[in-house]
Amino acid sequence: MSLIVMKFGGSSVGTTERMGRVAQRIVDQKLQGHRVVVVVSAMGDTTDDLIDKSKEINDNPPAREMDMLLTTGEQISVALLSMAIHKLGHNAKSYTGWQAGIVTEAVHAKARISDISPDRIFKALDDSQIVIVAGFQGMTEDGEITTLGRGGSDTTAVALAAAIKADVCEIYTDVDGIYSTDPRVVKCARKLDVISYDEMLELAHLGAAVLHPRAVEYAKNYNVNLVVRSSFSQNPGTLVKEEAEMEQGIVVRGIAFDKNVARISVLGVVDVPGVLASMFGALAAEGIDVDIIVQSGVSNGTADFSFTVALSDRANAIRVIESIKSKVPFSELTYEENLVKVSIVGAGMVSNPGVAATMFDAISKQGVSIKMVSTSEIKCSCVIAAEPLQDVVRALHTAYGLDTEVAAFVGGPQDRR
Amino acid sequence: MSLIVMKFGGSSVGTTERMGRVAQRIVDQKLQGHRVVVVVSAMGDTTDDLIDKSKEINDNPPAREMDMLLTTGEQISVALLSMAIHKLGHNAKSYTGWQAGIVTEAVHAKARISDISPDRIFKALDDSQIVIVAGFQGMTEDGEITTLGRGGSDTTAVALAAAIKADVCEIYTDVDGIYSTDPRVVKCARKLDVISYDEMLELAHLGAAVLHPRAVEYAKNYNVNLVVRSSFSQNPGTLVKEEAEMEQGIVVRGIAFDKNVARISVLGVVDVPGVLASMFGALAAEGIDVDIIVQSGVSNGTADFSFTVALSDRANAIRVIESIKSKVPFSELTYEENLVKVSIVGAGMVSNPGVAATMFDAISKQGVSIKMVSTSEIKCSCVIAAEPLQDVVRALHTAYGLDTEVAAFVGGPQDRR
Numbered sequence: 001m002s003l004i005v006m007k008f009g010g011s012s013v014g015t016t017e018r019m020g021r022v023a024q025r026i027v028d029q030k031l032q033g034h035r036v037v038v039v040v041s042a043m044g045d046t047t048d049d050l051i052d053k054s055k056e057i058n059d060n061p062p063a064r065e066m067d068m069l070l071t072t073g074e075q076i077s078v079a080l081l082s083m084a085i086h087k088l089g090h091n092a093k094s095y096t097g098w099q100a101g102i103v104t105e106a107v108h109a110k111a112r113i114s115d116i117s118p119d120r121i122f123k124a125l126d127d128s129q130i131v132i133v134a135g136f137q138g139m140t141e142d143g144e145i146t147t148l149g150r151g152g153s154d155t156t157a158v159a160l161a162a163a164i165k166a167d168v169c170e171i172y173t174d175v176d177g178i179y180s181t182d183p184r185v186v187k188c189a190r191k192l193d194v195i196s197y198d199e200m201l202e203l204a205h206l207g208a209a210v211l212h213p214r215a216v217e218y219a220k221n222y223n224v225n226l227v228v229r230s231s232f233s234q235n236p237g238t239l240v241k242e243e244a245e246m247e248q249g250i251v252v253r254g255i256a257f258d259k260n261v262a263r264i265s266v267l268g269v270v271d272v273p274g275v276l277a278s279m280f281g282a283l284a285a286e287g288i289d290v291d292i293i294v295q296s297g298v299s300n301g302t303a304d305f306s307f308t309v310a311l312s313d314r315a316n317a318i319r320v321i322e323s324i325k326s327k328v329p330f331s332e333l334t335y336e337e338n339l340v341k342v343s344i345v346g347a348g349m350v351s352n353p354g355v356a357a358t359m360f361d362a363i364s365k366q367g368v369s370i371k372m373v374s375t376s377e378i379k380c381s382c383v384i385a386a387e388p389l390q391d392v393v394r395a396l397h398t399a400y401g402l403d404t405e406v407a408a409f410v411g412g413p414q415d416r417r
Numbered sequence: 418m419s420l421i422v423m424k425f426g427g428s429s430v431g432t433t434e435r436m437g438r439v440a441q442r443i444v445d446q447k448l449q450g451h452r453v454v455v456v457v458s459a460m461g462d463t464t465d466d467l468i469d470k471s472k473e474i475n476d477n478p479p480a481r482e483m484d485m486l487l488t489t490g491e492q493i494s495v496a497l498l499s500m501a502i503h504k505l506g507h508n509a510k511s512y513t514g515w516q517a518g519i520v521t522e523a524v525h526a527k528a529r530i531s532d533i534s535p536d537r538i539f540k541a542l543d544d545s546q547i548v549i550v551a552g553f554q555g556m557t558e559d560g561e562i563t564t565l566g567r568g569g570s571d572t573t574a575v576a577l578a579a580a581i582k583a584d585v586c587e588i589y590t591d592v593d594g595i596y597s598t599d600p601r602v603v604k605c606a607r608k609l610d611v612i613s614y615d616e617m618l619e620l621a622h623l624g625a626a627v628l629h630p631r632a633v634e635y636a637k638n639y640n641v642n643l644v645v646r647s648s649f650s651q652n653p654g655t656l657v658k659e660e661a662e663m664e665q666g667i668v669v670r671g672i673a674f675d676k677n678v679a680r681i682s683v684l685g686v687v688d689v690p691g692v693l694a695s696m697f698g699a700l701a702a703e704g705i706d707v708d709i710i711v712q713s714g715v716s717n718g719t720a721d722f723s724f725t726v727a728l729s730d731r732a733n734a735i736r737v738i739e740s741i742k743s744k745v746p747f748s749e750l751t752y753e754e755n756l757v758k759v760s761i762v763g764a765g766m767v768s769n770p771g772v773a774a775t776m777f778d779a780i781s782k783q784g785v786s787i788k789m790v791s792t793s794e795i796k797c798s799c800v801i802a803a804e805p806l807q808d809v810v811r812a813l814h815t816a817y818g819l820d821t822e823v824a825a826f827v828g829g830p831q832d833r834r
Contacts (some may be wrong), residue, residue, distance in 0.1 A: 057497050
């Protein structure tokens with residue numbers, strides 16, 4: 001008998017009929033003798049509908065009241081899912097975040113979980129209940145209702161799994177597991193049986209939207225066995241754990257790409273000590289996340305910098321750089337959009353020389369020039385023109401021996417909340 | 418500076434536009450220097466929509482999960498109303514029932530409030546906040562979410578007013594106040610400036626749907642000054658309080674009628690001691706509320722009983738009586754529908770002889786025969802044929818000197834939650 005956490009996203013419970021299927025899925029696990037804790041997101045469009053309603057009333061609502069509003073979405077889900085399980089003749093009890101003992105920092109809209117007191121969950125489990133917990137939400141020490149921000153339900157599931165020392169935390173989604181790359185782009189993408197936390201973290205950060213990075217980080221910190229699997233099929237999915245064995249001859253585990261990239265170049269920056277700190281400090285102060293930073297060599301006492309930001313931050317970043325020109329003088333400011341960051345990820349890269357060279361070679365063979373490069377021990381990223389993305393990803397997939405003969409299962413739009 | 422509780426029903430906040438008007442109304446009170454606590458119901462059809470959704474999943478859902486589901490309706494209301502107040506540039510904080518310290522018995526769907534710990538409300542008031550509390554809900558000592566059943570938001574408002582010792586509890590509705598009778602039936606109905614708790618209780622029980630009896634009872638027990646007024650006009654409304662002064666020459670305060678009446682007659686009941694207890698005990702055990710009971714004189718050792726029940730209980734009541742025939746033998750069982758119970762209510766009746774006689778006289782002058790009569794110190798009820806109801810009520814209204822020259826304001830459908 002295992003203790004299992006099962007997490008279902010909003011699209012898995014998007015209709016009452018789907019809710020019924022999820023209930024059956026949960027009951028199946030219970031009937032196998034497991035003790036089951038379920039975490040659910042808000043149904044389908046519920047959250048968006050609530051946001052729309054709030055905007056009709058106040059286009060800039062207080063974050064506290066927004067949390068109050070949005071947490072009803074998950075509360076509706078847990079109540080209905082519990083009813084669906086009762087309909088199948090099994091005991092279930094639903095809990096809001098605060099009822100489940102999920103304590104967060106005193107921050108609204110993106111609180112972090114600071115503690116979980118699972119007494120009530122254990123009591124219900126001991127009473128043979130299936131326990132259903134609202135994802136995405138918690139309560140501060142002062143009894144204020146909070147939300148965890150994007151990826152919140154994944155984080156709830158992993159944090160609960162850690163707190164109750166669950167044997168496994170199953171993340172049900174509309175894809176079969178983690179793929180070597182987006183199966184909508186590369187038909188012969190390979191479903192991975194296993195992947196390490198670090199690799200998953202890189203893939204998650206790099207735009208593979210199946211698991212939220214915060215949840216993976218949490219899983220890594222508390223050593224929670226994560227399984228990503230489909231809520232529509234019985235396939236075993238992908239296991240995310242501490243150390244993943246390499247498959248024969250495969251150095252690169254997956255290929256990710258991210259179109260949400262703008263490149264900003266600041267040319268002729270007067271090179272005095274502290275220039276970089278001033279520039280990127282000012283960007284950080286405005287909440288702008290900078291990803292890749294490249295500095296070309298200094299000549300005539302000036303240097304050129306390029307860095308990437310999310311598309312939505314581009315205008316703001318330029319404004320910030322212009323605003324500190326008196327402190328950080330430069331000669332020219334340019335930017336570029338229609339870019340993509342392609343990354344190869346694999347824990348085996350560190351001990352295999354030439355992996356990056358293979359990447360550069362495969363990209364250049366597609367007639368595409370590389371604008372920026374960034375590497376770490378387990379990944380190599382290149383910023384290139386957005387087209388022809390598909391050809392580039394396919395070429396990389398083939399070059400690293402990742403192609404399979406079986407066409408991948410591709411579900412509907414993925415859901416991350 | 419007063420401490421005021423304002424309660425708004427679901428139709429008052431049925432749309433985001435109405436929500437904005439209610440927000441303005443609240444801010445007006447705040448700007449007059451008052452400290453304001455607001456209680457709100459779920460918006461318009463929200464509760465019905467949630468019930469429909471639950472029925473798609475489980476036609477007999479557990480009460481606990483139903484409470485979990487339905488309390489989201491009020492939580493959405495309080496969050497949105499708070500946003501609407503912020504939009505007007507004022508501070509407001511919304512609270513769920515449990516956050517507001519409302520503790521109930523451990524019963525679902527119809528819990529009674531057992532305690533209120535208003536510390537958090539006072540703290541927010543001291544912080545110049547407008548406090549907005551979700552009606553209809555509370556929490557058990559064990560942290561289970563409960564609902565208060567019909568009239569729940571009225572009860573929340575009155576109980577809160579008692580707990581924080583508010584100067585007044587204003588119940589905003591879509592009528593101008595309490596009328597001497599239904600202004601849709603009698604155009605010249607009189608809006609009452611003042612009415613006593615006991616009179617209001619009789620009127621509330623007798624089908625005047627503006628205030629829920631439980632809320633009035635609570636107000637009476639804790640001596641809370643209640644004001645019933647319109648959320649659409651600035652009229653002063655009706656004050657409900659301990660002792661109401663009589664207006665000159667008016668003995669009867671109001672006339673109520675209730676069409677939800679079925680009469681059941683059990684004829685030829687063998688008259689042995691305990692017969693009544695057996696019959697009405699069996700009905701009570703099935704949760705059937707019996708209203709008026711009339712017993713005719715005993716002849717030949719048998720007696721005839723008539724009693725009234727709600728229309729929806731009629732079939733069930735007959736089944737119960739048939740089922741105990743071996744214990745309570747009778748010769749015949751009949752029933753009658755298409756009836757109405759008309760009542761006159763007034764604290765002055767007890768000291769004015771002939772009040773009932775005036776009623777019987779006015780009814781008989783309409784050619785209507787009286788089937789049952791029931792009296793108390795402050796009311797007299799007659800069960801009569803449902804038609805011509807309007808003529809009867811008008812005749813009584815005139816007979817007791819209640820007519821005014823001003824046509825009454827009649828709002829939309831009333832809302833009681």
